[in-house]
Amino acid sequence: MNPRKGGVSRREFVAGGLVVGFSMLDGELVPRLFAQASTSAAPSPKRLESWLHILPDGSVQVFTGKLEIGMGVDTALTQIVAEELDLSPSRVKFVFGDTSTTVDQGGVGGSTSVSQGSRPLRNVAAAARAALLQRASQRLGVPVEQLQVKDGVISAGTKRITYGEIATALAAEQDLKVTGAGFALNVDGGAKPKDPAGYTVVGTSVPRIDMAPKILGTYKYVTDVRVPGMLHGRVIRPAGVGASVVSVDDSAARSIAGYVKTVVDKDFVGVVCENEWAAVKAARAVKVTWSAPLRAFPEQKDLYSYMRAAKPKATRQIPKTGDVDAALATAAKTIDARYDVPFQSHATMGPGCGVADVKPDGVTTVWSGGQKPHALQKGYAQLLGVPADRVRVVWMQDAGSYGRPGFEDAGADAVLLSKAVGRPVRVQWMRHDMTAWGAKGPACVYDLAGAIDAQGNVTGVRFVSRAFSGGAILFLPDAAGNYLGAQLTGIKNTTGVDEFADWGGAAPNYRFQNLDASSHVLAEFHDVASPLRSTHLRDPEGPATSFAVESFIDELAAAAGVDPLALRLKHIEEPRAKYALQAAADKYGWDTRVSPKPKTADHLVTGRGIALGVRNGTYVGTIAEVEVNRASGVVKVTRLVCSHDCGLIVNPDALKSTIAANLIQSLGRTTKEEVMFDRSTVTSVDWNSYKVARASDVPAVVDIVLINRKELPPGGAGEPSSRATAAAIANAVFDATGVRIRQIPLSPEKVKAALA
Amino acid sequence: MAAVTLTVNGKAHRVDVDPDCPLLYVLRDTLELNNPRFGCGLGQCGACTVLVENRAVRSCSLPVSRVTGANAKNVITIEGLAANGRPHPVQQAFIDEQAFQCGYCLNGWVLTAKALLDTNPKPSDAEVRRACESLVCRCGSHTRIFSAVQRAVTAKNTAVKA
Numbered sequence: 066m067n068p069r070k071g072g073v074s075r076r077e078f079v080a081g082g083l084v085v086g087f088s089m090l091d092g093e094l095v096p097r098l099f100a101q102a103s104t105s106a107a108p109s110p111k112r113l114e115s116w117l118h119i120l121p122d123g124s125v126q127v128f129t130g131k132l133e134i135g136m137g138v139d140t141a142l143t144q145i146v147a148e149e150l151d152l153s154p155s156r157v158k159f160v161f162g163d164t165s166t167t168v169d170q171g172g173v174g175g176s177t178s179v180s181q182g183s184r185p186l187r188n189v190a191a192a193a194r195a196a197l198l199q200r201a202s203q204r205l206g207v208p209v210e211q212l213q214v215k216d217g218v219i220s221a222g223t224k225r226i227t228y229g230e231i232a233t234a235l236a237a238e239q240d241l242k243v244t245g246a247g248f249a250l251n252v253d254g255g256a257k258p259k260d261p262a263g264y265t266v267v268g269t270s271v272p273r274i275d276m277a278p279k280i281l282g283t284y285k286y287v288t289d290v291r292v293p294g295m296l297h298g299r300v301i302r303p304a305g306v307g308a309s310v311v312s313v314d315d316s317a318a319r320s321i322a323g324y325v326k327t328v329v330d331k332d333f334v335g336v337v338c339e340n341e342w343a344a345v346k347a348a349r350a351v352k353v354t355w356s357a358p359l360r361a362f363p364e365q366k367d368l369y370s371y372m373r374a375a376k377p378k379a380t381r382q383i384p385k386t387g388d389v390d391a392a393l394a395t396a397a398k399t400i401d402a403r404y405d406v407p408f409q410s411h412a413t414m415g416p417g418c419g420v421a422d423v424k425p426d427g428v429t430t431v432w433s434g435g436q437k438p439h440a441l442q443k444g445y446a447q448l449l450g451v452p453a454d455r456v457r458v459v460w461m462q463d464a465g466s467y468g469r470p471g472f473e474d475a476g477a478d479a480v481l482l483s484k485a486v487g488r489p490v491r492v493q494w495m496r497h498d499m500t501a502w503g504a505k506g507p508a509c510v511y512d513l514a515g516a517i518d519a520q521g522n523v524t525g526v527r528f529v530s531r532a533f534s535g536g537a538i539l540f541l542p543d544a545a546g547n548y549l550g551a552q553l554t555g556i557k558n559t560t561g562v563d564e565f566a567d568w569g570g571a572a573p574n575y576r577f578q579n580l581d582a583s584s585h586v587l588a589e590f591h592d593v594a595s596p597l598r599s600t601h602l603r604d605p606e607g608p609a610t611s612f613a614v615e616s617f618i619d620e621l622a623a624a625a626g627v628d629p630l631a632l633r634l635k636h637i638e639e640p641r642a643k644y645a646l647q648a649a650a651d652k653y654g655w656d657t658r659v660s661p662k663p664k665t666a667d668h669l670v671t672g673r674g675i676a677l678g679v680r681n682g683t684y685v686g687t688i689a690e691v692e693v694n695r696a697s698g699v700v701k702v703t704r705l706v707c708s709h710d711c712g713l714i715v716n717p718d719a720l721k722s723t724i725a726a727n728l729i730q731s732l733g734r735t736t737k738e739e740v741m742f743d744r745s746t747v748t749s750v751d752w753n754s755y756k757v758a759r760a761s762d763v764p765a766v767v768d769i770v771l772i773n774r775k776e777l778p779p780g781g782a783g784e785p786s787s788r789a790t791a792a793a794i795a796n797a798v799f800d801a802t803g804v805r806i807r808q809i810p811l812s813p814e815k816v817k818a819a820l821a
Numbered sequence: 822m823a824a825v826t827l828t829v830n831g832k833a834h835r836v837d838v839d840p841d842c843p844l845l846y847v848l849r850d851t852l853e854l855n856n857p858r859f860g861c862g863l864g865q866c867g868a869c870t871v872l873v874e875n876r877a878v879r880s881c882s883l884p885v886s887r888v889t890g891a892n893a894k895n896v897i898t899i900e901g902l903a904a905n906g907r908p909h910p911v912q913q914a915f916i917d918e919q920a921f922q923c924g925y926c927l928n929g930w931v932l933t934a935k936a937l938l939d940t941n942p943k944p945s946d947a948e949v950r951r952a953c954e955s956l957v958c959r960c961g962s963h964t965r966i967f968s969a970v971q972r973a974v975t976a977k978n979t980a981v982k983a
Contacts, residue, residue: 135923135960277916279924280931281908282856282899289855297850322822322839342839342846345862414868414925414959415860464860465923465960496861718919722965726922729961752865752957760950763963 105165105428105457107439110252111240115168116189117146119197123217123229124156127190130170130439131182132162133275134466136783137719138178140273144715145183148266149190149258151214152228154274162438162460171247172437174468174540174601176680176781179715183779185252192241192254200231261713261775268775270718275462287434287461287472288493290420296325297341298482298492299348300550301334302502305358305745306591310334312354318347327351328485332594333553335478337486345495358745361591365742369405369808372510372531377585379563387579389516392525396516400624404513404613405808408533408740409506411602412755415464416494417475417503423449423483429456433476434463440543441473445480448545448556468601469540471503477548497750502549505740506602507533509566511613516579521625523636525579526617528568530610534586536564538600552594561592566606568614574642574679575618575633596747597740604784607680608731608791612809615676615792619660620805628657629796630675637677641684641710645772646677648708649686652770660796661803668695671703674796678788683711683780684772687728687789690764691797698817700798702732702762707786708770712777721769724786728767731790733758736811825889829854830901840886845869847885848898856899856928860957867929867956872897877929877936899928902935910980911935914973915966922960929956934970942977944970 108115108128118126127146133139139159147154160166170182198219202209207221214220217228241252261267278284303309315327318336323343328335334353338344363371393399420432429449435441438458446453463472475492483490494502509532516525538547539560545551546558568582590597622632630650637643649655653673662672671692678685690704705728714720737756741749749755791809799805804819824837829852836851843862848854848871860868862881869881873894880896888894902909908916911934921927930953937944937952944952949970958966 135921272916273919275924276919276921277908279921280899280912280915280927281903284924285855286858286925288858291853340846341850342842345846412959414866414923414957415858462923464858464925493859496863496865722919722962723922725964726961729963730959731961733961751863752861757957757959758961758963760953760956760963760967763950763967765946767964 106454107164107169108166110168110185110243110250113189113192113241113254116186117193119193119228119232121229121232123227123232124158125150125152126158126160127186128160128167129182129186130162130167130172131178132173132436132460133462134173134436135462136723137273137716138173139275140271140719141179141715142183142186143274144266144271145187146190148264149187150194150217152217154266154271156217163457164438164442165457168250169439170250172440174436175248176683176783176785177248178783179779180681180781181248185250187258188251188253188256189241191256191258195254195256197228197231201226204231267715268713270716273719285461287420287432287463288415288418290432290461290491292420292422292489295420295489295491296337296339296486297344298335298337298479298490299344299495300478300492300498301336301348301351301353302498303332303358303553303594304355306361306595307359307593308332308355308357310353311356314352317352318350321347321350326486328482330481330554333481333550335482337482337490359591360744361595362597362742362744364744368407368508369510372508372587375531375587377531378588379586380583381565381567382583383567383569385581386577387525389525389527389579389581392516392579393514393527396524397519398517398624400515400517400620402513402617402620402805402807404511404616406509406609406612407809408508408597408599409602409734409738410500410740410749410755411467411470411503412500412757413464413466413470416496416499417471418463418491418493419472419476419479420489420491421476421479421483422489423480429480430459431456431476431480432459432461433472434461434466435473435476435542436466436469437542440541441476443543444545444547445477448477448480448548448551449484467603468605469504469538469542471499473542473547474503474549478550481550481554500755501747501750502596504538504598504600507535507599507606509606509609511610513613513617515617515621517621517625521627523577523621523625523632526577528582528614530566530584530613531587532566532584532606532609533589533599534561534564535599535601535605536562537589538598540601549594558592564605566610568610574637574639574677576636576638597742603730604680604787607784607788608734611676611678611788612791612795615789616795616805616807619674619792619796619799623660623799626659629660630655631657633675633677642677642679645684645708645710646675646686648770648772649688649706650675652708652768653688653706655688660800662800664803669693670695670801672797672799672801674793674798674800676789676792676796678785680785680788681781683709683782683785685709685785685789687786687793689790689793689797691794691801693798693801693816695802695820698813698815698820700736700794700811700816702764702794704766704768705732705764706768706770708772709782709786710772710774711780711782711785712774713779714771714773715779717771720771720782723782724769725767727784727786728790729758729763731787732762732794735791735794735809736762739810826893827885827889827896828893829896830898831895838885841884843881844871844883844885844888844896845880848880854898854900858925858928860926865957866926867933868926870929870932872932872936875936875939877933899931909935910976911938911973914976915969918965918969918972920965920969921962926956926958930958930966934973938973938977943974946971
């Protein structure tokens with residue numbers, strides 16, 4: 066269900082020997098006759114027509130495995146295709162993330178949708194344009210090089226023809242050359258894309274195509290899917306980790322009007338009703354007796370000492386430079402510092418939602434906001450015990466997505482409930498299902514040591530991280546064991562990977578004579594259906610590692626008696642990183658001096674801190690200005706400045722909007738967000754027990770400095786500006802107070818205690 | 822269950838519902854109005870906001886019986902803000918400011934801003950923040966949202982002068 070109305074498309078493709086027709090009706094891709102198809106396989110990336118159709122009215126329908134999750138990727142991709150085809154963006158329409166009509170591009174993640182995901186689209190558009198010009202040349206009797214194109218009209222002098230008039234059977238005679246897979250999938254049709262120097266659409270602030278429909282109320286999210294005969298489900302999660310169903314009493318639920326069924330499969334419990342309110346009531350009315358949960362978690366206050374003492378399950382050592390032991394032994398000054406970052410929750414604005422229509426003898430359809438529809442297709446098929454081509458996953462936007470939030474699990478819940486009742490079921494979680502039971506961003510701890518010589522030079526750094534894996538629940542949800550509901554039915558998660566909180570991930574640009582950096586991954590507390598199971602949450606371990614490294618750089622600067630910006634510039638080689646830091650400093654009006662500021666007796670003290678964020682070729686410099694209330698411990702961020710270099714900028718205004726939002730979200734993650742838990746379960750269940758940034762937390766001034774590098778390809782921009790905020794704020798608190806806070810969140814209680 | 826008349830966006834609907842059912846589910850499931858959204862069901866976030874008598878209220882926590890029968894009141898949702906096919910000036914300001922990321926929260930912000938400006942045409946930045954403190958935007962779109970509200974203030978006061 067695409068938000069844009071009025072799109073007209075007719076797409077024929079062969080599925081299981083049958084020709085199946087799809088039509089765009091009121092902007093919605095309706096699977097007509099779909100029940101007759103016996104399989105639902107993704108189109109081949111080799112074929113031009115898998116990616117792009119020219120419609121009779123001369124507009125273009127693009128099919129992509131990429132998605133829009135709130136940051137304007139749909140608009141950026143529209144601009145990129147419109148640019149190559151010399152069409153106005155309003156004439157380029159997209160179908161996103163439907164496993165039966167779009168190529169598997171690995172879904173979205175890692176801020177790669179534009180940097181990598183746009184490449185095949187650009188190449189396909191260039192190939193289509195070349196084919197159109199070739200055909201126009203024949204029809205008009207004019208050599209290709211004399212043809213001009215303006216908004217889909219090809220002309221030479223008085224001769225003209227439109228894309229629509231020559232579009233029939235555009236299918237390329239030759240296959241596209243395919244390289245890579247997933248995010249890196251690319252295709253090449255032999256046509257050279259435009260020189261960026263001549264861009265007229267890319268680089269302009271085209272209004273986001275989803276924005277007006279959202280604000281006018283016509284945009285459809287996955288929560289708005291309604292299919293004939295659809296029922297509503299709710300899930301009932303265990304009393305705590307490892308608790309098993311002893312008995313279920315659904316007698317009270319049965320008397321609720323609209324009640325259909327209570328579904329129990331080992332420790333998976335759900336209810337299905339004719340309407341949503343009945344499902345909410347029934348979920349409250351069903352009495353489940355659970356066995357005593359395991360005391361699998363440490364006391365929250367002991368989390369970080371537990372993590373430092375636990376035996377790692379895996380370790381990664383980056384090649385050592387020099388001899389850090391010797392540097393520390395001979396140093397004039399040494400610094401030791403420990404940093405702690407808690408579990409954080411996706412806590413998406415809306416709890417996860419999925420709609421499933423399980424057809425045991427046909428093709429099952431699942432509507433989900435998960436970031437990887439083609440992986441979900443495989444995973445849901447495994448859950449149902451059918452081949453992947455018997456499942457179709459249709460992506461539709463759910464509430465903002467920052468990695469692997471749990472939308473995947475909600476879809477699996479819908480699959481389990483639909484299978485049990487034999488009708489389509491929509492499941493939306495309740496708030497506690499999302500905040501308490503959604504997968505978490507991993508807790509991380511860091512121990513750093515640094516050596517400074519008599520001249521104030523930093524001569525060596527040791528970095529040791531210990532963290533739960535960002536991939537304990539794999540970002541690629543292509544196996545049944547990936548899903549919480551499936552784990553509760555007894556399916557093991559066998560696909561988790563060890564993902565490290567690496568030095569290299571956060572600080573590849575610092576050079577020290579002596580460097581020793583190692584990272585440890587810790588085993589999960591419990592490997593089945595744990596509410597503290599860890600996965601990707603915006604810029605996986607980046608913000609945590611950056612908090613540690615960028616705070617420590619500041620500690621070194623203070624110990625060496627040099628300005629924190631100056632020390633950074635001294636130890637960075639990469640010119641773009643230096644430039645980004647300097648650009649932020651210039652915008653801020655950085656006064657070169659040593660931190661902290663001289664002590665005063667004032668109640669309210671102010672300070673500024675700087676940090677560098679580098680992620681896959683995108684460079685960010687962030688400066689925070691804070692006001693600290695020494696009596697209450699409240700840290701008020703009064704100004705943020707962020708410089709941002711992601712190469713070529715596709716849409717400056719949309720980019721600024723995403724950066725500004727990342728800054729506020731990461732501000733909340735720095736000062737407020739912490740998942741609370743007891744020995745058996747997560748006790749952060751709602752917006753009061755899991756606090757995020759609110760209006761009063763937002764700085765009066767947020768300055769964004771865009772650095773546009775037209776000579777470079779466009780890079781990632783979804784996450785990098787989340788990365789440096791925490792350290793910039795902590796460094797500013799140090800500048801203001803002379804006290805170093807090494808634990809997130811910088812809550813009033815913690816700051817007050819540290820200042821006492 | 823009871824058949825009652827519920828007036829939404831100026832249109833009366835006959836609905837057969839549990840009087841205790843929160844207004845949100847009646848709007849979404851019975852009337853198929855998508856924009857009041859389920860965020861928390863606890864009145865903590867504002868995603869379900871609607872206007873009742875031009876006050877921004879949380880439909881997730883308001884029994885439908887409070888706006889039907891003897892308590893009948895007109896309920897306005899985002900769908901009903903536009904007039905004569907044109908976006909409401911507050912909506913237009915949010916569009917012009919390109920104010921959101923995912924947008925799932927936007928009912929709360931747009932309708933709270935509309936209700937605020939109707940009673941206080943020139944709110945200060947502090948007043949805007951105070952009015953919005955009980956709303957959540959998980960993506961962090963706040964700076965654009967505040968700019969949109971001030972843009973709407975300017976538009977409103979310019980329009981009054983003209």
